[in-house]
Amino acid sequence: MTALDTNARIAVIGAGAMGAGIALVAAQAGHSVLLLDNRPGAAAQAIEGIDRQLGKRVENGKLSAESRSATVARLQAVQDIEALDDCALIIEAIVENLEVKRALFRQLENICDERCILASNTSSLSITSIAAQLRHPQRLLGLHFFNPAPVMALVEIVSGLASDPGLAECLYDTANAWGKKPVHTRSTPGFIVNRVARPFYAESLRLLQESVAECATLDALMREAGGFAMGAFELTDLIGHDVNYAVTCSVFDAYYGDTRFLPSLIQKELVEAGRLGRKSGQGFYCYAEGAQRPQPTSLGSERTVTSCVIEGDLGIANGLILRLHEQGVEVIKRDGSGLLRVGDAVLALSDGRMACQRAKEEGLRNLVLLDLAGDYAKATRLAISCAADIEPAALADGVALLQRAGFTVSRLSDSPALAVLRTVAMLANEGADVLLQGVASAADIDLAMRAGVNYPQGPLAWADSIGLAHILKVLEHLHASYGEERYRPSLLLRRRVAEGRTLHDPS
Numbered sequence: 451m452t453a454l455d456t457n458a459r460i461a462v463i464g465a466g467a468m469g470a471g472i473a474l475v476a477a478q479a480g481h482s483v484l485l486l487d488n489r490p491g492a493a494a495q496a497i498e499g500i501d502r503q504l505g506k507r508v509e510n511g512k513l514s515a516e517s518r519s520a521t522v523a524r525l526q527a528v529q530d531i532e533a534l535d536d537c538a539l540i541i542e543a544i545v546e547n548l549e550v551k552r553a554l555f556r557q558l559e560n561i562c563d564e565r566c567i568l569a570s571n572t573s574s575l576s577i578t579s580i581a582a583q584l585r586h587p588q589r590l591l592g593l594h595f596f597n598p599a600p601v602m603a604l605v606e607i608v609s610g611l612a613s614d615p616g617l618a619e620c621l622y623d624t625a626n627a628w629g630k631k632p633v634h635t636r637s638t639p640g641f642i643v644n645r646v647a648r649p650f651y652a653e654s655l656r657l658l659q660e661s662v663a664e665c666a667t668l669d670a671l672m673r674e675a676g677g678f679a680m681g682a683f684e685l686t687d688l689i690g691h692d693v694n695y696a697v698t699c700s701v702f703d704a705y706y707g708d709t710r711f712l713p714s715l716i717q718k719e720l721v722e723a724g725r726l727g728r729k730s731g732q733g734f735y736c737y738a739e740g741a742q743r744p745q746p747t748s749l750g751s752e753r754t755v756t757s758c759v760i761e762g763d764l765g766i767a768n769g770l771i772l773r774l775h776e777q778g779v780e781v782i783k784r785d786g787s788g789l790l791r792v793g794d795a796v797l798a799l800s801d802g803r804m805a806c807q808r809a810k811e812e813g814l815r816n817l818v819l820l821d822l823a824g825d826y827a828k829a830t831r832l833a834i835s836c837a838a839d840i841e842p843a844a845l846a847d848g849v850a851l852l853q854r855a856g857f858t859v860s861r862l863s864d865s866p867a868l869a870v871l872r873t874v875a876m877l878a879n880e881g882a883d884v885l886l887q888g889v890a891s892a893a894d895i896d897l898a899m900r901a902g903v904n905y906p907q908g909p910l911a912w913a914d915s916i917g918l919a920h921i922l923k924v925l926e927h928l929h930a931s932y933g934e935e936r937y938r939p940s941l942l943l944r945r946r947v948a949e950g951r952t953l954h955d956p957s
């Protein structure tokens with residue numbers, strides 16, 4: 451099936467933040483769009499708002515005056531639901547309440563042609579459940595846009611148990627024609643993005659709770675080492691803790707309390723205190739006028755290093771060696787198991803064990819563990835951890851070497867898998883379960899995380915490039931250290947490692 455023709459009339463019900471944005475997307479794509487809201491005047495106000503918004507783009511030279519007026523002319527506010535009788539697609543973006551949505555779709559079934567596709571923008575309710583009481587449940591699907599809809603490229607096309615696969619293809623093609631990046635997903639709690647993204651918040655919150663580092667340091671690591679646009683604390687301050695905590699709780703409950711999704715007491719406390727983030731002026735950070743943003747902690751070293759020894763291969767961290775070469779550091783190569791020696795220090799990429807544990811198990815004195823960087827050739831900051839009994843001079847040598855390579859170094863307290871590595875391993879683990887359970891394809895999972903939440907890499911491709919055996923080892927060590935189900939590795943990871951295949955290999 452192909453995309454809906456631009457002659458097809460679209461309706462959007464609910465003229466709030468999402469509904470207005472979706473109506474604009476459809477109108478810009480050339481459709482005539484009816485906008486309806488049960489609050490009198492709300493739909494007309496939303497269209498006025500869109501007109502003002504487009505007016506600013508005209509002023510900035512980003513849109514022609516003709517496009518603005520043509521787009522606005524395609525939008526029409528309606529008061530009466532009967533006016534939607536000749537629409538080809540009706541997208542609902544009303545209050546997030548199952549019974550209210552069900553009642554609306556039942557009412558629509560009595561008004562619309564049988565060929566009309568019904569879509570819900572719900573982010574947390576089951577499409578199967580919303581459709582269950584309809585006469586034609588096969589024509590109801592999820593069409594999940596991200597906020598703000600005109601800006602965010604991702605649209606999750608969500609199929610419930612009864613949804614017609616042909617209609618899912620039609621919505622997919624239509625979203626494509628609207629300039630979006632659609633992905634297919636089955637209706638399971640959180641769909642793709644709101645499920646796979648949970649560890650991004652959860653692991654930083656846990657590190658904070660365990661006093662591994664302060665918010666500003668962890669946020670800086672996610673940006674400057676991980677390559678994420680924002681760290682978890684600045685991002686949840688932006689999203690609003692009430693919203694982010696509610697999503698986490700809803701996913702946790704929907705999976706019958708699976709501790710993978712355990713909400714954080716720290717975030718709960720912020721919500722209880724009314725510290726909702728930017729919108730309330732205080733979250734993890736203070737947004738009052740003149741408030742100073744705390745700086746990440748960094749560890750400096752005055753020592754001078756001119757050479758180091760690399761034993762074996764650092765694998766994904768080899769970009770570090772290139773940087774040392776560029777800085778004129780002599781790098782002596784020997785056989786070995788992926789260790790970097792400088793002075794009395796031994797540097798190694800974390801495998802998920804704490805430094806104290808690995809130092810003891812492998813008989814390595816003065817071990818400095820390195821965190822993951824999204825790109826070791828480009829990252830500007832890197833986290834390290836070491837056992838409490840490391841000799842200060844050895845630590846200073848290790849830090850000096852990393853500084854020579856151009857990294858700002860942040861020392862974390864000795865915790866399994868540091869910060870970026872544990873986060874990426876857990877994102878990949880959740881993505882692997884989504885794939886294992888047939889909720890979405892590997893390509894769609896990665897696309898969803900890049901286009902929906904701007905991750906620098908899709909978590910599955912990221913894990914493939916790190917090496918699945920390494921990711922599995924990291925998760926097994928996290929699992930063993932905490933003894934918690936939360937860190938259990940996905941069966942699919944184990945299987946693919948045993949088969950010697952990647953997550954992107956066809957199943």
Ligand code: NAI
Binds near residue numbers: 571594595597
């Ligand atoms: P909102 O509160 O800004 O807007 C909802 C609008 O629906 C209001 O104007 C309200 O008057 C209207 N409404 C409520 N019940 C109605 C009914 N029975 N008939 C007609 N109009 C009705 O909410 P928002 O944020 O736009 O969310 C709408 C939907 O989109 C929800 O299902 C939400 O879960 C989902 N969503 C929200 C996202 C967000 O970031 N805000 C992101 C993706 C999905």
